[in-house]
Amino acid sequence: MISADVDDTLAYLRALERRGGNGRDVMAEALTGTLAGRLAVVSSFGAESAVLLALVAEIAPATPVLFLETRKHFPETLAYRDGLAAYLGLTDVRDVAPAPAELRRRDPGGELWQFDPDACCALRKVEPLEQVLLPFDGWITGRKRFQAATRARLPFVEAETGRLKLNPLADWDAVAVRQEFERRQLPRHPLVAAGYRSIGCAVCTRAVGVGEDSRAGRWSGSAKVECGIHQVPAPA
Numbered sequence: 001m002i003s004a005d006v007d008d009t010l011a012y013l014r015a016l017e018r019r020g021g022n023g024r025d026v027m028a029e030a031l032t033g034t035l036a037g038r039l040a041v042v043s044s045f046g047a048e049s050a051v052l053l054a055l056v057a058e059i060a061p062a063t064p065v066l067f068l069e070t071r072k073h074f075p076e077t078l079a080y081r082d083g084l085a086a087y088l089g090l091t092d093v094r095d096v097a098p099a100p101a102e103l104r105r106r107d108p109g110g111e112l113w114q115f116d117p118d119a120c121c122a123l124r125k126v127e128p129l130e131q132v133l134l135p136f137d138g139w140i141t142g143r144k145r146f147q148a149a150t151r152a153r154l155p156f157v158e159a160e161t162g163r164l165k166l167n168p169l170a171d172w173d174a175v176a177v178r179q180e181f182e183r184r185q186l187p188r189h190p191l192v193a194a195g196y197r198s199i200g201c202a203v204c205t206r207a208v209g210v211g212e213d214s215r216a217g218r219w220s221g222s223a224k225v226e227c228g229i230h231q232v233p234a235p236a
Contacts (some may be wrong), residue, residue: 006137006164009035013157013166023168024055026156027140030166031060038137039164040064042129042229045081046199047214048177050088050186052142052169057088064146066132066139069095070124071103072113072201076190087187096132098124113203117219121227124201128227138164143230146173147198147214174214200227 012033013026023027030039041056043049043065056063067081085093106112106123114119133139144167145154151170156164169177181188191199195207197214206217215225 005034006159007137009229010157010164013164017062017156022168023156023170023172025168027055027168028059030138030140031056031063031100034139035164036060039140039166040066040133040136040138041069041140042066044068044200045077045084045189047189047192047197048132048144050084050188051172051180051184052140053084053088053090054180054184055168056140056207061089062091063140064136065090065093066096066129068125068129069097070201071097072124072203074191074199074202074205077199079185080189080236084187094132096128098128102127108182113201117204117222118228119226125140126228133163136163138166140166140168141230142169143167144169144172144177149213152159159193190204 009030013029016026016029041052041063043053045067053065056065065085081093102123102169107120112123143151143152143154154170156169156170158167172180180186189196189199191207195209196205196217197208199205199219200218204219206220208214208217219225
C-alpha cells in the first residue's frame with residue numbers, strides 16, 4: 001500500500017511529466033521536495049552510470065547510493081565505484097551484499113549462476129535490495145528506453161511495490177549519454193573500451209559486437225534479460 005505523501009508526490013511528478021518536465025526536473029523535485037532524504041539511488045557503477053550519478057551529485061550529493069555487491073563483480077567495477085564516487089563528491093555510497101549465511105546455505109560453491117541464474121540473482125541482488133530499501137519511500141534508476149526492448153516504454157515515474165520509482169534518463173539515447181560524458185568530462189568504466197556496453201557480474205557478462213543490443217552481453221545464450229530487481233512489463 002503506497003503512503004499518502006508518496007501518492008501525492010507521485011501524482012505531482014506525473015503531472016510535471018505531462019506538462020513537459022524532463023527527467024532531471026522530475027528527479028530534482030523528488031530529491032528536494034516532500035520526500036527529501038527518503039529516496040535512494042540504485043547504481044551498478046556500470047558503463048553509463050556516471051551520467052545519472054553526476055546529476056544526483058549536483059542536486060543532492062548526500063543521497064544514499066546503493067551498490068549491489070554481489071561478490072561476483074569485475075575488479076574494474078569495484079575500483080570504478082570508489083573512484084567515481086570520490087570524483088563526483090557523493091558522500092553516502094553503500095554496499096549491499098547478500099547475507100553470508102544465505103550464501104553458505106544456497107550457494108556454498110559459488111556456482112549457482114551456472115545452472116540457475118535467476119536463483120543466483122535473487123540471492124545476490126533481489127533479496128538484499130528488498131531489505132535495504134525498506135526504510136525508503138522510493139528509489140532512482142539509470143534505466144533508458146533504448147537499452148533493450150523490455151525498456152522501450154519506460155516512464156519517468158512509476159509506483160512499484162508501494163514505492164515511488166524514478167527513471168530520470170528514460171528518454172536519453174546513446175548519443176545523449178555520450179555527449180554528457182564528454183561535456184562533463186566524466187571518467188569511463190575501464191571495460192567500456194573493451195566492448196562492454198552493459199556491465200554486471202563478471203561471470204554473466206561479455207563484450208558485445210557491432211549492431212548488438214547494448215544488453216546482449218548480459219546472460220548471453222539464455223532467455224534471461226533482467227536480474228529481477230526491475231519488473232518486466234507484460235507485452236502489450
